[in-house]
Amino acid sequence: xxxxxxxxxxxxxxxxxxxxxxxxxxxxxxxxxxxxxxxxxxxxxxxxxxxxxxxxxxxxxxxxxxxxxxxxxxxxxxxxxxxxxxxxxxxxxxxxxxxxxxxxxxxxxxxxxxxxxxxxxxxxxxxxxxxxxxxxxxxxxxxxxxxxxxxxxxxxxxxxxxxxxxxxxxxxxxxxxxxxxxxxxxxxxxxxxxxxxxxxxxxxxxxxxxxxxxxxxxxxxxxxxxxxxxxxxxxxxxxxxxxxxxxxxxxxxxxxxxxxxxxxxxxxxxxxxxxxxxxxxxxxxxxxxxxxxxxxxxxxxxxxxxxxxxxxxxxxxxxxxxxxxxxxxxxxxxxxxxxxxxxxxxxxxxxxxxxxxxxxxxxxxx
Numbered sequence: 001x002x003x004x005x006x007x008x009x010x011x012x013x014x015x016x017x018x019x020x021x022x023x024x025x026x027x028x029x030x031x032x033x034x035x036x037x038x039x040x041x042x043x044x045x046x047x048x049x050x051x052x053x054x055x056x057x058x059x060x061x062x063x064x065x066x067x068x069x070x071x072x073x074x075x076x077x078x079x080x081x082x083x084x085x086x087x088x089x090x091x092x093x094x095x096x097x098x099x100x101x102x103x104x105x106x107x108x109x110x111x112x113x114x115x116x117x118x119x120x121x122x123x124x125x126x127x128x129x130x131x132x133x134x135x136x137x138x139x140x141x142x143x144x145x146x147x148x149x150x151x152x153x154x155x156x157x158x159x160x161x162x163x164x165x166x167x168x169x170x171x172x173x174x175x176x177x178x179x180x181x182x183x184x185x186x187x188x189x190x191x192x193x194x195x196x197x198x199x200x201x202x203x204x205x206x207x208x209x210x211x212x213x214x215x216x217x218x219x220x221x222x223x224x225x226x227x228x229x230x231x232x233x234x235x236x237x238x239x240x241x242x243x244x245x246x247x248x249x250x251x252x253x254x255x256x257x258x259x260x261x262x263x264x265x266x267x268x269x270x271x272x273x274x275x276x277x278x279x280x281x282x283x284x285x286x287x288x289x290x291x292x293x294x295x296x297x298x299x300x301x302x303x304x305x306x307x308x309x310x311x312x313x314x315x316x317x318x319x320x321x322x323x324x325x326x327x328x329x330x331x332x333x334x335x336x337x338x339x340x341x342x343x344x345x346x347x348x349x350x351x352x353x354x355x356x357x358x359x360x361x362x363x364x365x366x
Contacts, residue, residue: 039089079106095115123154142168317334
């Protein structure tokens with residue numbers, strides 16, 4: 001039956017509920033380039049999260065290769081075994097080339113979570129935080145500390161959500177990414193600002209937003225004090241943020257701060273997104289995960305934050321109460337409502353944008 005019609009694999013096998021978590025170990029979270037085998041514990045954990053949060057079967061694949069094309073060919077040659085491909089912990093700028101090539105070559109959705117998962121969760125929290133601070137993303141001056149995969153993806157998605165490219169100041173290890181630099185790759189050039197600002201101090205003066213996807217303790221209290229009234233700070237370096245929340249709040253009592261840490265409020269955690277993005281994509285057999293699906297996920301996540309929080313979530317998080325505000329701009333990872341809300345929004349967006357191959361299952365997450 002499958003030989004006569006390969007689509008029958010979805011009928012007779014587990015392909016439609018199977019995701020591969022694939023890496024080369026060149027950008028392991030918090031550790032850097034330690035190679036494929038060192039990344040295996042992280043990838044196994046990722047597979048467990050897929051199962052625990054969205055009941056998606058998954059296993060990890062660590063690829064050893066000599067060239068980017070070798071990696072691309074390896075993944076493309078095995079892609080049909082799976083319903084989707086989750087790329088993980090691959091360094092920039094190779095990750096952009098890899099994902100683009102695999103999207104073109106594979107018949108199943110390919111999603112680099114370090115880019116797009118981070119961007120979706122960041123955008124959801126950011127839009128909520130700006131709303132609380134009485135600001136509009138269209139007018140916000142944004143400083144992005146870091147210029148790798150997560151940084152570039154975050155800024156691109158914020159632009160799709162209304163941010164203005166000319167109001168974004170991106171910094172790498174050499175300072176502000178500006179138009180007169182001749183050492184920028186094609187991805188950084190997209191954020192080369194025509195400005196005389198060169199340092200973090202100059203860029204952050206009067207800024208509304210700071211997004212850190214760089215390293216620990218790179219934002220000082222003195223630099224934070226230069227920001228505009230009611231600033232928003234996403235210090236997402238893990239395990240140590242660009243500025244500790246207690247230090248930030250001591251410097252500015254009007255700040256909203258988020259980190260990647262589970263022991264502080266407002267955790268920016270990709271598990272709010274990636275299991276449910278794939279759940280929705282798999283369930284309508286989407287051929288890709290497009291911008292419409294990503295933005296649908298952003299809106300589903302941020303809107304859930306404004307609803308009353310169930311007692312089970314409070315118990316899991318150790319909080320006595322959670323209400324939309326400065327200390328709660330994004331849902332908790334253990335909120336079981338996320339799966340239904342995000343998956344349904346993503347599936348509907350896939351259908352409406354024309355990348356779904358089947359209709360929404362009857363009574364899907366209703």
